Amino acid sequence: MRDSFETIKKIREINKGFPYTEPVKKWKEQERKVVGWGCDYVPEEILYAAGILPFRVTGDSRELPLTSADAYLSIYECSFVRSCLQLALDRQFDFLDGFVACSTCDGMRRLADEWRITVNVPVLYVLSVPRKFTPRAHDFYKREVIKLTKLIEERFGLEVTDHALREAIQVYNESRGLLRNLYDLRKLERPPISGAEMLEVTNAASRMPRGQYNQILKALLAEAAMSDRSWEGTRLMIGGSILSNSDFIQGIENMGGVVVADALCCGTRYWGDLVRVDAGGDPLAAIAERYLNNFPCPRMFPTDERINRILSLASEFQVDGVIWQTIRYCNPMYYEQPRLKDRLEQRGIPILLLDIEYGMTATGQVKTRAQAFIEMLQETRGRK
């Protein structure tokens, strides 16, 4: 059994307190604001620049009984949004000073609708996010980002200056660079960090102040550099719907796989691209450009950009196969599956499609299917 990195242990401790983690508690003790965000298309830099702690609203990292949420959101909404509402109804998000949602999918829109009438944390804004990458879509989205910025300023009596935005860009880009360095370690034949550990690391990103997070990433990188720790097994990429439960990945890795890459909105898609701003450039415009152009969600059109990125990841990280987990009723993922499967198989990369509920672990049928998939990949690799 490999000993965990000390830094990973610290990260686990932070995550254990979710949603009201120790760093968030300390932040609130200083009477500072915390605002929840619901989707990768909400630019955290805006909140950071206003002196607010951005906090990603998710369900817990486990399957929850959704008794209260099901009374408001139909079971045909995915269990991710129902889990978010459940925690909100259980008053676990009461430390938030507001919630920013997005129009990115029907589930997220409906979460905002029900949140408004049931939760005492106000919905500050639902960001209207275009589905395209055209110059007009960029102009539109930039105006939305400006509206959100003004709203934050007015609501909390704060100011978002260009200087603060530039600082925010620098701090968030630093995270992105550090995460890239960590991910690059997973390209090694025997990576020093597992997929389950990596998910814990990315989960922590939006549960603590960003400066502290960057220090943790640096410590982890230093620890990894000094260590001869390594993981080996069938190289897998994981993708699909949002995934917060590292035990799910752990379960897969216990069967002889090692998750070396991901195409998750809480993983690569979250930190993937940098905000690029010139010295004299408009920081808000740069932020807006990055968020709309970032590694796309399956909602975006045209779809080639996303599928090509997934294929590139598979090739860069030399994966043997892909595990694609879709939370029930996540329509954007369901309708992407046939085309993605087609493209991956054309490249000789097998894919396992799994239907899951948000927060679940790799048990029962999922475990059996994943086990069979990994064995099949091992056999294929053995033959090669």
Next chain:
Amino acid sequence: MRAKDKDMSKWSQVIANLESMAQHYRVTNREQSQIVYQELLANYFRRALEAAEAGKPVVTMATSVPAEIFYAMDIVPLVGVFPSGTIAAIHNNYEECFSKALEIGVPVETCGIHRQMVACFANGWFPPVKAIVGIGGGCDTFAYSLRVAAELYDVPIFDLDTPYYSDEEAIQYLVTEFQDLIDFLEEVTNRKMDWDRFEEVMTLSNRQLALFEEIRQMCKTVPCPLSNLRGWQINLANWYYAGTEAAINFFEVLLGELRERIKQGKSPYPEEKLRLVDVFFTLGSPSWKITELLGKNFGAVIVAREIMRYRHMDQWEIDPKKPLDSLARKWFNGPLWAALQGPAENWAQLAVDDAIDFKADGAYWYNNRACRQSGAVGVLRKALAERAGVPLLVIDGDICDPSWMSVDELLGKFGEFFEMLMERKERYLA
């Protein structure tokens, strides 16, 4: 991922069935509006097949992509989910469709309307189409399912991008999207937009809108002159024949009949006992007869349909000289998207207004399996109860799959609700 070879036998059989039903209505002296509607249905299939065979461009699109653009360009518009639902109903091959969808990777956890459509494309049951036009927003599955259809038929696709809010900025954004759509259609079909023709089409669209609204307003009359089934049919005609003489003719015929019924103080049913608001989709399954049975068996009349209406009629108008601007305003304030786009509160307010204005006793939501719009149930239930004093019945059903629930079971659920409504009404009157 490609469709099987084209097989038009299912499509042709649908045409034959619809035409023979029209003939049956003619010889049995049914209401003229029923005959005209049946002819519209048959023609929708016939014209698409004939056009495809003659090499004229046919383009499949999502519901509520403005058909006016296509008519102005002499392209045959074909709303994808309508023919596939009809094919499944007429051939009674629901299971075959759902299995096919599953086979290509579209599972039961997505709406049956879209599963039927991708299955029909996968089986090659749609005529050859030049392109596909999807739409995001409102119900985002309309965007996703058509992407699969485009892949299956190996044709180009255009996705209309629609903002969440419906302010002036959003309207102008949609105007530019429409212009891009026209550019796309010109490229893939080699048809040029005829702007003079477009103006004529928009003039017809304006007339059609006025007639549609006149019919809707007539439903305030007690008893309501419009039958439950015809109330749904006007929506189909309104979407699929937007900006055409055919739709206007149907509406005028129907208006004549409704005026006569109002003059005589008649209901289409033996007695009007309860007035209902349908807040979501229609009762297409387990049988189209259901809505009529509500009227005949219970005296329950659907007086308003929330996702089928226009809103803010005093704040916008169609100006045929500005077709794209007019279409964008119509889109944001028109059927489906006036309710489904943007915050659910918009939708709730429409339902509240209608419940009051149309003197409704109750409202119902036929909650289609896997439909993620159902996340708004809580908002509508609360708004209707608090602001209109109207209870909302929510029934978990499936508008595409008759095996989900029997006619008797569904009528039983309605029956219990109606009993409660009648008790309330009697208490109130006492």
